[in-house]
Amino acid sequence: MHFHAYGYRGPGEAVRPYDAVRSPGGAGFDSSPVPPERTAAWLAKPARFIKGTWDAPADAVAWLERQYVEIESSIAHPELRRHAPTVRTMAATALDTLRRGNDVAWAWWLTGENYVDLAVVCCPNREPGARCPLGRH
Template identity: 40%
Template sequence: MALHWHGYAWTGNGGIPDSQRRPDPDIGFRGNDYPPLVTGHWLLKPQRLIRGTWDEPDAAISWLREQYEASPEPGGPAFETRMWHAADGLPRGNDVTWAYWLGGGRFAHFSVVSCPRRLEPGINCPTGEG
């Protein structure tokens, strides 16, 4: 199974109840587009929420850069630090999530999720790859 990455993006009102972000079928987890509490649980969401799929980590990192530039963080860790962590972690099968407040109660959440899951082998690839 070849390692690849899926990208997810969400921007909206940051006041989402945690119960809506857990994979409980009774609350419609799979039907909403809210970011899950556990990054790997993005893969349990509908395939329509995937914003990109990449076979190379550099392509996924470029996508993260584009998302950040379109919705920059007002303060927080230096962008170069975020980029370094993405470049270090993605090739090793780690996930990357950049989540931050934009102001006015709005929240930005961008994730690149490694697939297949090393630590969660029961989560299948949503696109059937690997």
């Protein structure tokens, strides 16, 4: 198994529920950087959307942690995160989740009505019909 990382950071208004650009086969899906409605559906996008690929889940989690550090100061309403898990706890949970063959997605609203979605997708994936965008087996 290997792991592909994906990310979106941009206007929150672009992430609309049930939008065709968020569904595989929908108009604009192949060209839109907006995250798909299902995390595993990132694999249906062209390989150019991949931010990184690793064979070890710990390396994928390290990428998530680095991304979090970059956006942490921009998270909207930081006072609401007072009781949220620490990044260390989120990383430990993500590592366990990936080791079990499940995908991980972290997402936050940012200041300026922006949104960030970070995902690590297991490949091969349990999603029916999912294929590796890099052609790896």
